[in-house]
Amino acid sequence: MNLFVIGQGGREHSMIMKLAESEKVDRIYAAPGNGGISDAAECVDIDELDIDGLIDFAGKKQIDLTIVGPENPLLAGIADRFHEAGLAVFAPGKDAALIEGSKQYAKVFMEENGIPTAAYASFTDAAEAKFYIEKQGAPIVVKADGLAAGKGVIVARTVQEAISAVDDILVNKAFSEAGKSVVIEECLNGEEFSLMAFVHGTNVFPMLPARDHKRAYDDDLGPNTGGMGAYAPAKDISSETLAFAAENVLQKAADGLAGAGRPFTGILYAGMIMTNDGPKVIEFNARFGDPETQIVLPLLKNDLLQVILDVLEGKDPALQWEDKSCAGVVLASKGYPGSYKKGVALPEINSDGDTFVIHAGTRKTDKGIVSDGGRVLFAGAKGKDVADASEATYKWLAQHVHTEDFFYRTDIGQ
Template sequence: MKVLIIGRGGREHSLVRKFAESPQVTQLYAAPGNAGMKQQAECLAISETDHEGLVAFAKENEIDLTFVGPENPLLEGLVDQFQAAELTVFGPSKAAALIEGSKHFAKQIMDKYSIPTADYQAFTAADKAEAYIRKKGAPIVIKADGLAAGKGVVVAETVDQAVDAVEDMLLDKQFGDASTEIVVEEFLQGEEFSLMAFVHGENVYPMVTAKDHKRAFEGDQGPNTGGMGAFAPAQQLPEASYDYAVEAILKKTASALVTEGRTFTGILYAGLIQTDAGPKVIEFNARFGDPETQVVLPLLENDLDQVLLDVLTDKDPQLKWSNQSCAGVVVASQGYPGSYQKEVPLPNWAEDGEVFAVHAGTKEMNGRYVSDGGRVLLFGAKAEQLSTALQKVNDALGVFDSNNDFFYRRDIGRSSIVSSNQDVD
């Protein structure tokens, strides 16, 4: 089987690694891929934005299965173009991907179909948004309606911070077209977790939960990022809450999209929070989360290609999951999520079979890896206990400790370890 993975980040490298485990996969291609993927896939000089080039390559090379990783090509209709060319592709249509592309649209779906989420209002006028904020008070959450690379959310602890965020987004166009409309929503208190599922129409096959860490710095301080580390499964989530999230959120949303004429096929990602009233939706994504993918896929014991083919043909893939925990910590360029330097040489590290490295923003120059993005690498490991997995990762990350060009969080998963009474250094 020939498989094409579209994308260039850590999520796509994780997909390459997973597909490479299958004896059915004879050839892997990544478009455009990154330096780390070259070990297992042929990287193509075709951008995610070159839809015609991607379709032409898939047809000419008789690709059996294409997986679209990033959100932008999904929202630009790449899956629709593959389907029009009668190519087998896994991912949502442009119409279905709007569940991620517009936070206001997602909120309208949740309102209409009674899917639990925070109270909200959407605004295009700054003065009306500010009046609403002053009425509601703080803490309160401000979100750009469209895609903002995981940075378009401000959790404002004061009214003044919220007003500043509104003006940044609506008046100063901080996120361009993505912030021509904003969603202002109730701040929810509780433990956040992620739940993803393989979806085809009303068929929903949930994965294990994961916990992402969005803030740049330790102690959940600093600006929001695309994610600084994750672990799976999320600790101490009651089984009843998991079941409720699957039935009342994932399955209900999939069914709602069918009813709305936006049938969803692909990975439906629910960013959730466990409140006193049960799980509620913070956001939806129309693809694998990053960095959650890097810690969820290593726990999947099935061959990924067979899972996707089963889902596409309405067969239950009979998902099997390891009982271990998997943890991953992101190494980022100094300055991220703001401005940062590229082409900074990376220290050498050794993969010993226990710790794996997922490349996100790297490239090769003069025979060595250099940085090529804000989030550069993720080091991950599996173990029977989360604390053991994290200890392995943190030991491996020691090669970055004397390097001021990069940083990473040393507290990923620590609160969960402490609350579950695991040993932690």
């Protein structure tokens, strides 16, 4: 089969590395790809939002299946357009992807379908939002309604911090169109975890629970990012909790979307928190998580392409997992998630037998691989447990990363 993967980050590189293991794969193309993906697939210079260009390419290259990585093309309706062109695609349609594209829609959807989540209110008027915050008190969570690359969520420890967040989103338009409205939620306490599933209609096949670290710095300090590291499985999440989440979160979401005429096909991601009242949903994503994908897929025993084909055909893919743990750490550009330099030369990237390296924001040039984003590389390893995997990862980073232009957290999985 000829495959086409849309995207350019670490998630897509990880997907491509796993897909390339399949004996069913002939060629893999990626649009636009990155400096590492170009070693595993043929990169084509088409923007992930140039849907006409992507459809044209898929038709000319006789692509058998397109897999969409990032969220922006999903909300732009890429899956709907591919279906209209008679092209097979593994991704949710625009209506189904709204569960990620609008936090307000997601909260209403969860209420209507009995999915446990935090109490909330939505506002377009800054004064009303501030009045609500003053009445509720802090800590409290302020979210930009739309897509903001993981950065539109502010966990405010004080009322003033929450009010400033409202000003940033609604008044100063810090997140542009994503900040037309804000969702303000109660602040939930507990351990967070991510649970992804392969979904087609009302068929739901959960993966291993993972834990992502969103804050930029050690000890969960600093601003929220797209994710600075992750590990799987999150073994503190009991089998009973996972069964509850599978039935009352993932299955209810799939059933609810199908019942609303928005059937979901693709990867459904639930970001959850384990509270004293049980697990509650923080957010839904309509695609593979990043960086969770990079530590979940290496533990999957199955042929990833065969899993996707089985799911699309309505079959149970019979997911099997290695009895190991996987942990990984993001190497980020200094200044991320704020402003940062691009085009910085990277050290020679040589993974050893114990570790693997995923490219995220990189670009291949005549002079070698250079940085091209905030999150640049993802170093990871498998081990007998999370501590073992984490130790191998940090050993590799200490040996290979010697530059003042990048940083990474030193406490992932510890």
